[in-house]
Amino acid sequence: MGERILEVENLTVDIPLAVGTLHPVQGISFHVDRGETLCIVGESGCGKSLASLAIMDLLPKRAVRRADRLVLDGKDILNLPESRMCDIRGNTMGMIFQEPMTSLNPVYTIGNQMIETLRRHRRVSVEDARDRAISLLEKVGISAAASRLGQYPHQLSGGLRQRVMIAMMLMCGPDLIIADEPTTALDVTIQAQILLLLAELQREFNMGLILITHDLGVVARIADRVAVMYAGQMVEQGSAASIFTHPAHPYTRGLLDCIPIPGKTRRGQPLGSIPGIVPSLIGTVTGCRFAARCPRVLDVCATDPPFRDGPAPGQAYRCHLDSTGSEPGAGATP
Amino acid sequence: MLVYSLKRLALALVVAVTVSIISFGLLYLSGDPAIAMGGESATAEDIQAIRVFYGFDRPLVVQYLDWVARALHGDLGKSYYFDASVFDLVFQRLPVTLTLGLSAILFAIALAVPLGIAAAVRPNSLIDRLALLISVMGQALPSFWFALMLIVLLSVTYPLLPPSGSETWAHFVMPTVVLGYYATPAIMRLTRAGMLEVLTSDYIRTARAKGLRPPVVLAKHALRNAVIPVVSLAAVQFGFMLGGSIVVESVFALHGAGFLAWESISRNDLPTVQGLILVFSLIYITLTFLSDLVNAWLDPRIRIG
Numbered sequence: 324m325g326e327r328i329l330e331v332e333n334l335t336v337d338i339p340l341a342v343g344t345l346h347p348v349q350g351i352s353f354h355v356d357r358g359e360t361l362c363i364v365g366e367s368g369c370g371k372s373l374a375s376l377a378i379m380d381l382l383p384k385r386a387v388r389r390a391d392r393l394v395l396d397g398k399d400i401l402n403l404p405e406s407r408m409c410d411i412r413g414n415t416m417g418m419i420f421q422e423p424m425t426s427l428n429p430v431y432t433i434g435n436q437m438i439e440t441l442r443r444h445r446r447v448s449v450e451d452a453r454d455r456a457i458s459l460l461e462k463v464g465i466s467a468a469a470s471r472l473g474q475y476p477h478q479l480s481g482g483l484r485q486r487v488m489i490a491m492m493l494m495c496g497p498d499l500i501i502a503d504e505p506t507t508a509l510d511v512t513i514q515a516q517i518l519l520l521l522a523e524l525q526r527e528f529n530m531g532l533i534l535i536t537h538d539l540g541v542v543a544r545i546a547d548r549v550a551v552m553y554a555g556q557m558v559e560q561g562s563a564a565s566i567f568t569h570p571a572h573p574y575t576r577g578l579l580d581c582i583p584i585p586g587k588t589r590r591g592q593p594l595g596s597i598p599g600i601v602p603s604l605i606g607t608v609t610g611c612r613f614a615a616r617c618p619r620v621l622d623v624c625a626t627d628p629p630f631r632d633g634p635a636p637g638q639a640y641r642c643h644l645d646s647t648g649s650e651p652g653a654g655a656t657p
Numbered sequence: 658m659l660v661y662s663l664k665r666l667a668l669a670l671v672v673a674v675t676v677s678i679i680s681f682g683l684l685y686l687s688g689d690p691a692i693a694m695g696g697e698s699a700t701a702e703d704i705q706a707i708r709v710f711y712g713f714d715r716p717l718v719v720q721y722l723d724w725v726a727r728a729l730h731g732d733l734g735k736s737y738y739f740d741a742s743v744f745d746l747v748f749q750r751l752p753v754t755l756t757l758g759l760s761a762i763l764f765a766i767a768l769a770v771p772l773g774i775a776a777a778v779r780p781n782s783l784i785d786r787l788a789l790l791i792s793v794m795g796q797a798l799p800s801f802w803f804a805l806m807l808i809v810l811l812s813v814t815y816p817l818l819p820p821s822g823s824e825t826w827a828h829f830v831m832p833t834v835v836l837g838y839y840a841t842p843a844i845m846r847l848t849r850a851g852m853l854e855v856l857t858s859d860y861i862r863t864a865r866a867k868g869l870r871p872p873v874v875l876a877k878h879a880l881r882n883a884v885i886p887v888v889s890l891a892a893v894q895f896g897f898m899l900g901g902s903i904v905v906e907s908v909f910a911l912h913g914a915g916f917l918a919w920e921s922i923s924r925n926d927l928p929t930v931q932g933l934i935l936v937f938s939l940i941y942i943t944l945t946f947l948s949d950l951v952n953a954w955l956d957p958r959i960r961i962g
Contacts, residue, residue, distance in 0.1 A: 381865055406870075413868035420866075425859040430881050430956055440867045475957040491867070 325357030328499050328531035329378070332392035336373050338385055343605045347373045349555040355499065355531035360522065362542040362563070363535045364578070365552035368601055371535045372421075374552070375501045379418050380408045396498055414444040417492030419502040419521075423485035423509070427476040433460075433487050434472030441494040452494075459490040462527075463520060482513035486520070493524065499531040506541070514538075518545060539582050543567060548637075551575050554612035555604050561638030571633040571640040573617045611643070619644060658960045661953050669946045676938040677728070680931050681721050689713075690927070694737070733932035738924045743932035747914060751936070753823050754899055754906070754913035757832050761902075762895040764837030765844055770887070773848025774880065777856060788849070792842035804835045804908040821910035832909045836902055840894040847890055851883030858882075885955050892948035896941040 336348035347370040355361045363371045377388045380400075393401040395416060400408065412418075420426045428436060437456040441447060447455075453472065460468035463486040476484055485505060492500060502521060506514035518534075522545040525532040536542060542549055546563040551572065559572040570576045580595030588594070599616035602608065611617070614624040621643060628643045684690050691708040692699070699707075708714045712723065727733070733743035776788040811831060812820035822828050855861060856879055864878040902915040914933060921929040953960040 379866060381862060409868045409870055411868065412866055418866045420859060420863065422859050426863045428860040428864065428878050428882070429958055431878075432957075439869070443868055443870075443873075475961065477958050478961065488863070 325359075325529070327354055327394075328357050328359075328396060329355040329533075330392055330394040331378065332390060334374060334377055334390040334393065335388070336370070336377050336382065337387045337389075338383070339387070340605065346604050346608070347555050348377060349604075351550075351552065351555075351557040353550050353557065353560060355533055357498070357531055358526070358529050359547045360525055360532040360534060360545055361548050361550060362546035363533060363550045363552060364537060364539065364542055366537055366601065368604075369552045370555040370604075371552050372503050375418070375503050375533065375535055378501065379412060379416065380405075381412075381418075410444070413440050413492065413497075414495045415497050416499045416501070417495075417497040419485070419488050419492055419500065419505045421504040421507050423481050423488055423505075426488055427484055429476055432473055432475055433479070437472070437487070437491045437494055440491055444495045455494060456490070459493050460487070462493075462524070463487075463490045464516075465490070481509050482517065485509060485513075485517055489517075489521065489524070493528065496528065497530060499533070500525070501533045501535070503535045504537070505534075506536075506538075514541075521545070539578060551578070554601055554608075556612055556641065558613065558642075559633070559638070559640040561633055561635055561640075565633065565635030565638045569634045571631075571638065572613075572642050573619055573644070574613045575640070577616075577618075611641075658953060661960045662950060665946055665949045665953075669942050672942050673939060676942070677725060677935060678721065680934045680938065681724055683931050683934065684927055693925075693927075728935065733935070734928040736921075736926055736929045738921070738926040738929070743928050746917065746929060747932050747936050750912060750914040750917045753911050754902060754915055757829060757836060757902055757906070757911060757913060758895055758898040760829055760833040761836035761898050762840060762891060764833050765840040765894065766891060768837070769841045769844035770848050770884070773845040774852055774875070776845070776849045777852030777883075778875065780853065785849075788845060792845050795838050795842040798838075800835050800839050801904050801908055803838065804831065804905060807831045807835060808908075823911045823913070828909070828911070832902075832905050832911060835908075836898055836905045840891075840898060843894065844887060844891060847887050848883065851886060852879060855879045855883045881955055885952055888948050888951050888955070889945075892944045896937075896944050899940060900937050 331354065332352045333350045334348060334352070335346075335350050338345040338347060347368075349370075351370075351374060353361065353363075363374070365371050373382065373386070376382050377386075377390075378393065380388070380403075382388055390401055393399065395411065400411060403411070427433070434453065434456060437459070438449060438452040441452045441455060442449070445452075456472060457468045460471055465471055465483060465486055471479075471487075476487075479487065489505075500521075505521065506517050509517060518541055521532065521534065524530075534541070534545065542563065549559075549561060549563050549566040550557055551559040551566070551574065553574050559566065559570065559575045566575060567579070570579055574597070577595065577597040581597070583594055597616055602612055602615060609627060610625040611620075611628045614620050617624065623643045626643075628641050630639050630641050631645060632638065633640050689704075691704045691711070691713050694711075695704045695707055712720060715723075724734075731744050733747070735741070736743055736746055739746060772784075772788045772791065776782075776785040779785060808820045808831065811818045818830050819825075819828050820831075861874060861879055864874045869878070900915065900918075902913065903919045905911070906913045906916040907919065914937070918930065918933045920926075921933065
């Protein structure tokens with residue numbers, strides 16, 4: 324893989340509430356290389372969306388962001404003033420959101436919104452920006468692109484709007500695209516098209532792509548690496564192949580048990596599920612966040628689990644159990 | 658846009674016809690107008706004579722059509738009190754009221770919209786509290802009292818502005834402030850509420866994700882969406898000011914149409930009241946029509962179905 328596009332180290336998001344402080348993101352670390360697709364997986368409320376907003380510095384005003392390192396293209400973007408962050412957003416780093424129906428401004432044409440993105444960051448004429456918008460709309464599979472520029476969002480379907488959104492974020496040729504559940508709000512038939520489009524564009528533009536999703540089917544198709552989040556923490560990371568063939572964390576295993584596999588899952592056999600609910604993220608929590616739902620919980624799980632190397636190179640997970648499933652102390656080293 | 662405008666225009670015409678029927682019917686609201694005009698000492702013959710003279714003996718439909726035909730030619734009948742045509746009376750007074758109404762609504766918008774935006778950008782800040790205070794005061798102060806206090810301050814204690822009359826622009830300053838301030842709270846609160854809602858919308862997040870600078874996000878992407886309901890409100894407020902400026906006009910002795918309406922009502926001068934209601938209603942309908950057009954221009958979802 325190529326150069327490192329994004330490096331996130333120990334990213335934390337805190338949101339003060341009346342009843343205590345909410346800790347939706349509790350010190351997560353990951354990186355994305357050029358030409359690489361990282362999928363961040365986890366159930367609703369695990370902090371994956373807030374983590375991505377934290378990278379963009381687009382968190383709600385009350386939220387407090389902290390990190391040891393946040394590096395984009397070799398430059399520290401953790402302590403940048405807002406005006407410098409503005410120069411980066413939409414330029415070297417773009418974001419695609421979950422709700423295509425509401426993510427475009429209803430009172431401006433598609434063309435207006437696309438052209439302003441490029442002209443915000445580059446000194447180009449309106450005509451040149453228009454030409455680029457047309458070529459990008461064609462690239463994302465929109466027919467009659469030139470006439471689409473004069474249309475308003477409400478004249479387009481959800482799938483088309485998401486394509487416009489993708490094209491708009493590509494206007495400046497970013498190094499990194501963060502896509503936050505870009506297909507959740509779309510029809511099932513459109514979902515696959517949009518994801519394959521993203522994967523294709525990622526290769527063509529040689530960008531880094533962070534795809535946030537809870538759809539493991541999606542992950543299996545386009546991820547190079549996978550990061551699994553649970554209750555604000557990163558519980559497992561590794562190459563897509565290693566996560567799918569030998570998941571090490573009990574939560575990852577639980578997630579994989581939830582999807583049917585053709586030929587392996589028998590008809591009528593109940594699909595796996597993970598009992599229990601996600602713990603509250605308000606106040607200080609210690610110990611393994613997954614302990615209350617874990618089928619293999621031990622006494623030691625009341626203390627914070629360590630990060631361990633998984634069975635495959637580059638795979639790591641946060642658990643007291645080692646990757647063969649043995650209890651702590653059974654192995655030679657802690 | 659053209660189709661939409663024509664539809665709106667047709668609707669406005671329907672409303673205008675309805676209003677004309679209602680204001681025509683006003684004449685009959687107090688019973689037989691011939692008896693009212695004849696007075697207490699009139700004999701049955703006198704009343705019959707009045708009836709024939711004014712055409713009250715004809716069928717209502719004929720009377721209405723006749724009245725509409727005359728109104729379209731600028732003949733709104735004769736005032737019972739003044740020896741003048743209602744049309745002349747109304748249009749003699751209207752410029753003062755229109756000037757006052759227009760300056761007041763502009764004053765209100767100029768004060769309320771920036772304040773509403775500032776309050777929405779920083780909710781619960783000092784400026785938000787200040788805006789709230791201003792709007793609560795605007796709602797609570799009776800306009801006659803506020804008008805009198807202004808006169809005491811700016812005409813008596815510090816003689817800067819003339820207390821009454823309508824000769825120069827200086828005469829309109831205090832009435833404008835009083836009338837405009839009255840319209841400020843609603844416009845400001847609606848601007849603030851609209852901006853607060855719009856600022857949390859997904860497309861504002863998108864605008865920020867594109868790296869647009871905060872002033873551009875605010876002015877281009879948020880304001881245009883937030884201001885759409887404000888346009889309709891301002892049009893209604895403007896219409897209301899034209900009709901509701903009676904108090905302000907009488908305090909500042911501005912002899913406008915509002916003042917005329919008050920005089921005519923107390924004098925039982927029905928044709929004048931009728932004419933004023935018709936003219937005010939038509940202005941109101943025009944304003945609503947125009948605000949619909951402005952909104953259609955602002956919001957493509959309205960003009961492109």
